[in-house]
Amino acid sequence: xxxxxxxxxxxxxxxxxxxxxxxxxxxxxxxxxxxxxxxxxxxxxxxxxxxxxxxxxxxxxxxxxxxxxxxxxxxxxxxxxxxxxxxxxxxxxxxxxxxxxxxxxxxxxxxxxxxxxxxxxxxxxxxxxxxxxxxxxxxxxxxxxxxxxxxxxxxxxxxxxxxxxxxxxxxxxxxxxxxxxxxxxxxxxxxxxxxxxxxxxxxxxxxxxxxxxxxxxxxxxxxxxxxxxxxxxxxxxxxxxxxxxxxxxxxxxxxxxxxxxxxxxxxxxxxxxxxxxxxxxxxxxxxxxxxxxxxxxxxxxxxxxxxxxxxxxxxxxxxxxxxxxxxxxxxxxxxxxxxxxxxxxxxxxxxxxxxxxxxxxxxxxxxxxxxxxxxxxxxxxxxxxxxxxxxxxxxxxxxxxxxxxxxxxxxxxxxxxxxxxxxxxxxxxxxxxxxxxxxxxxxxxxxxxxxxxxxxxxxxxxxxxxxxxxxxxxxxxxxxxxxxxxxxxxxxxxxxxxxxxxxxxxxxxxxxxxxxxxxxxxxxxxxxxxxxxxxxxxxxxxxxxxxxxxxxxxxxxxxxxxxxxxxxxxxxxxxxxxxxxxxxxxxxxxxxxxxxxxxxxxxxxxxxxxxxxxxxxxxxxxxxxxxxxxxxxxxxxxxxxxxxxxxxxxxxxxxxxxxxxxxxxx
Numbered sequence: 001x002x003x004x005x006x007x008x009x010x011x012x013x014x015x016x017x018x019x020x021x022x023x024x025x026x027x028x029x030x031x032x033x034x035x036x037x038x039x040x041x042x043x044x045x046x047x048x049x050x051x052x053x054x055x056x057x058x059x060x061x062x063x064x065x066x067x068x069x070x071x072x073x074x075x076x077x078x079x080x081x082x083x084x085x086x087x088x089x090x091x092x093x094x095x096x097x098x099x100x101x102x103x104x105x106x107x108x109x110x111x112x113x114x115x116x117x118x119x120x121x122x123x124x125x126x127x128x129x130x131x132x133x134x135x136x137x138x139x140x141x142x143x144x145x146x147x148x149x150x151x152x153x154x155x156x157x158x159x160x161x162x163x164x165x166x167x168x169x170x171x172x173x174x175x176x177x178x179x180x181x182x183x184x185x186x187x188x189x190x191x192x193x194x195x196x197x198x199x200x201x202x203x204x205x206x207x208x209x210x211x212x213x214x215x216x217x218x219x220x221x222x223x224x225x226x227x228x229x230x231x232x233x234x235x236x237x238x239x240x241x242x243x244x245x246x247x248x249x250x251x252x253x254x255x256x257x258x259x260x261x262x263x264x265x266x267x268x269x270x271x272x273x274x275x276x277x278x279x280x281x282x283x284x285x286x287x288x289x290x291x292x293x294x295x296x297x298x299x300x301x302x303x304x305x306x307x308x309x310x311x312x313x314x315x316x317x318x319x320x321x322x323x324x325x326x327x328x329x330x331x332x333x334x335x336x337x338x339x340x341x342x343x344x345x346x347x348x349x350x351x352x353x354x355x356x357x358x359x360x361x362x363x364x365x366x367x368x369x370x371x372x373x374x375x376x377x378x379x380x381x382x383x384x385x386x387x388x389x390x391x392x393x394x395x396x397x398x399x400x401x402x403x404x405x406x407x408x409x410x411x412x413x414x415x416x417x418x419x420x421x422x423x424x425x426x427x428x429x430x431x432x433x434x435x436x437x438x439x440x441x442x443x444x445x446x447x448x449x450x451x452x453x454x455x456x457x458x459x460x461x462x463x464x465x466x467x468x469x470x471x472x473x474x475x476x477x478x479x480x481x482x483x484x485x486x487x488x489x490x491x492x493x494x495x496x497x498x499x500x501x502x503x504x505x506x507x508x509x510x511x512x513x514x515x516x517x518x519x520x521x522x523x524x525x526x527x528x529x530x531x532x533x534x535x536x537x538x539x540x541x542x543x544x545x546x547x548x549x550x551x552x553x554x555x556x557x558x559x560x561x562x563x564x565x566x567x568x569x570x571x572x573x574x575x576x577x578x579x580x581x582x583x584x585x586x587x588x589x590x591x592x593x594x595x596x597x598x599x600x601x602x603x604x605x606x607x608x609x610x611x612x613x614x615x616x617x618x619x620x621x622x623x624x625x626x627x628x629x630x631x632x633x634x635x636x637x638x639x640x641x642x643x644x645x646x647x648x649x650x651x652x653x654x655x656x657x658x659x660x661x662x663x664x665x666x
Contacts, residue, residue: 174336
């Protein structure tokens, strides 16, 4: 670096003082500014550390052009908000742990850092210390043989005070988020020590705990099971003092780290003690450092600015996301829910502001007869969101990117998915800007009576008076298509739906429905929702699932210009995970593996290399390139998956490329 990195500190609590003191001893950083909620606090902090740029308000700190990187040390619920705003201001970010209250907030922060091209790291200082790197080396060298058991503890005892941050629900208190994140992060890192790939995620997690009167965890424990037969026991608490320890037991011995979380706090020596099997004398491995702990952390940031994230054992973005997932699971096991996570609390986005809908959406839109709004040609599938936090972050991102259509069903999650979408629209005040595609009458509850009952229940869950488009989820060949048409027309006239269509119907049945509607002089099916993907479905994904990927069906769609809402438009991961030698995903293999599909995959990858774009983008672009109106249903589980899907909108396939990908050059 030509000059030292100019740091600003956002927040003036105890940990901010610690970081400021250590930063003065770093090799790469200098403290130039501080921001606090009050001018008095900022001035006092500045006087203590000799800083001239003291800002009353965090916004002022982020607007300071002299500041290149910010250290965020606010209470937990404010971490995600100010990390996102720092990214938007173009500042590199070191954010105190936890990076957010939950995995959903962590996703939003990381996506903001990626979008604005800034460095981001969650501040687990022990991960940056040479002791942790040395510990991994020792384990990889087989000092304890194959790892079998990890025991990690971080807890302290404090008297109950509902107004103190560690016991306050409003401030994200409790042991799991405050210090339990350390043993979880260590267990994940050490369980993967011999895998060669860094950290690994647990296969199972079981937790117990005791709650304080404020609803936060006073003390808690969890058992984790990892691949390769590794087990871990972790414990934490704010109401009981336990030894701060990290022990690893293996087939050839065990090791103990006396100071795992605060090694050589002021610089100096730290130790790792190895007890080899069959030896009466332990081996002591000394790690020496000249700098204090947080100075090393600051230098880790400066050394990795160009990469935008630090490599393991520091906290990479994927490591942070995995850690937050585990903390979510642990809190769920114990029963910790924060006020900020309850339904009515999600009025604002993670950045604590109203939803920002684009005036010129980047997602193209199309028309469906009877639907009074233009419909985004990418449609968000609402069928895998586990809670409102996750749904809100996913839906906010999709809407702010320009998507406005959401597909859900009475069946999904026993009503959970409809409730999540309905609560999100209510919280955002965005019902009239969104296109709601609801579905009902799934086998075996597929008849006109069930259609009426389920629609009423769906609207209640969705907290709306109408669905923009209502689809029959399945067909029932024992009932004439005309009876379904009449039942749907009844709902349309009552104002409960604007238009209707069918899903997983054969084309002859769609024609039967159209003819009945024509005879009555009423609107017929406005859309069809069957599978269409570049990879043709070999076997039904679900019983009764139908595809229109074959040439005859596509010819019918071209002739009729019936809008198609294509589900599994990306072949459920075939274009990212398809491999003829890998059949571990039995469903992927059963439904999509065929010689022709692997040839399509080969061609897609070949064209992707030329285009410098992910193969999945080309597969999705192929769906959108059809000679009839297509709308692609996507089911992203993370913001990264949404971002990748959006890349398809930038791909324009020529007619030659379009035909070649589908093997039409034979």
